[in-house]
Amino acid sequence: MEKRPIIIDTDPGIDDALAIAIALFSEELDVKLISTVAGNVSLEKVTNNALKLLAFWEKDIPVAAGADRPLIEPLVDASDIHGATGMEGYDFPEPKKELLLEEHAVNAMHRVIMESKEPVTLMPIAPLTNIALLFTMYPEVKDNIKEIVMMGGSASRGNKGVMSEFNIATDPEAAKIVFDSGLPIVMAGLDVGWKALVYPEDSEKLLKMGKTGEMAYCLFKKYRGGTFGTGLKMYDSCATAYLLCPELFTVEETFVDIELAGSMTRGCTVVDLKGYLKQMPNAKVCTDIDGEKFRKWFLEYVGRCI
Numbered sequence: 001m002e003k004r005p006i007i008i009d010t011d012p013g014i015d016d017a018l019a020i021a022i023a024l025f026s027e028e029l030d031v032k033l034i035s036t037v038a039g040n041v042s043l044e045k046v047t048n049n050a051l052k053l054l055a056f057w058e059k060d061i062p063v064a065a066g067a068d069r070p071l072i073e074p075l076v077d078a079s080d081i082h083g084a085t086g087m088e089g090y091d092f093p094e095p096k097k098e099l100l101l102e103e104h105a106v107n108a109m110h111r112v113i114m115e116s117k118e119p120v121t122l123m124p125i126a127p128l129t130n131i132a133l134l135f136t137m138y139p140e141v142k143d144n145i146k147e148i149v150m151m152g153g154s155a156s157r158g159n160k161g162v163m164s165e166f167n168i169a170t171d172p173e174a175a176k177i178v179f180d181s182g183l184p185i186v187m188a189g190l191d192v193g194w195k196a197l198v199y200p201e202d203s204e205k206l207l208k209m210g211k212t213g214e215m216a217y218c219l220f221k222k223y224r225g226g227t228f229g230t231g232l233k234m235y236d237s238c239a240t241a242y243l244l245c246p247e248l249f250t251v252e253e254t255f256v257d258i259e260l261a262g263s264m265t266r267g268c269t270v271v272d273l274k275g276y277l278k279q280m281p282n283a284k285v286c287t288d289i290d291g292e293k294f295r296k297w298f299l300e301y302v303g304r305c306i
């Protein structure tokens, strides 16, 4: 079976690390490029983290560093959730610097997409700054993009603001450009991320699942995206899960816009499930997930990693 070409745009990030692992070791996905963007921590740190992960897994995937700040506002990171390094808790090998391209991520994405024989899927699991710059600088890429499957947004409440999710709220203008792009979008937001949980018993199983499982266990002890007791939120793995097992999700096609001016709601994804705004649908929004099936899926796929 032909592998599906994808580009992962990421800000590792503890949950990013597991989402990337599952994609890299899947039989269905061909990761052509890993692009990094400032988000959870600085661009330098997230890029180093991506290179450390590839050294850890001994995977020679090209990495390209992208935007070091959102389009308009300064970066407000999530080091309180992921630790100062962005992947606190595990002693990784040195970053595999030879995998880092000279090209800016936007130029590398443009090249990879235009060279691909098959339309490329974008899997952004971070603020959308790189993706917005890509569409602005190189609109021709849209002709060879299959879809965008993102972790981001929320049809309910937020985790960075009252109504705004971190990836969208970090760069709302970028999100607006992406949701206005006209490309097929799948939005795996907090509505499913909050139910994509790893519980203590799962973490104990991970510990015995090879070096990726052991690494995950160590990271989870530091991860503040939930707690061991109440369940750790595997936000970014929801994007990978949609690509590999879409039947886990309940999906509604609807119109989504980004609030840019709200004094209290800036960065909110306005998910118009009832059609009040009378706009054509521009996204498939994941409104629910089978949490038990996700747990089984997650453990099975982490078990396939080295």
Ligand code: RIB
Pocket (backbone or CB within 6 Å): 011, 013, 014, 015, 016, 039, 040, 078, 125, 126, 127, 151, 159, 165, 166, 167, 235, 236
């Ligand atoms: O809101 C969750 C998102 O913010 C995830 O991508 C996580 O890694 C953080 O970047």
Ligand code: CA
Pocket (backbone or CB within 6 Å): 010, 011, 012, 013, 015, 016, 040, 125, 126, 236
């Ligand atoms: Ca992320």
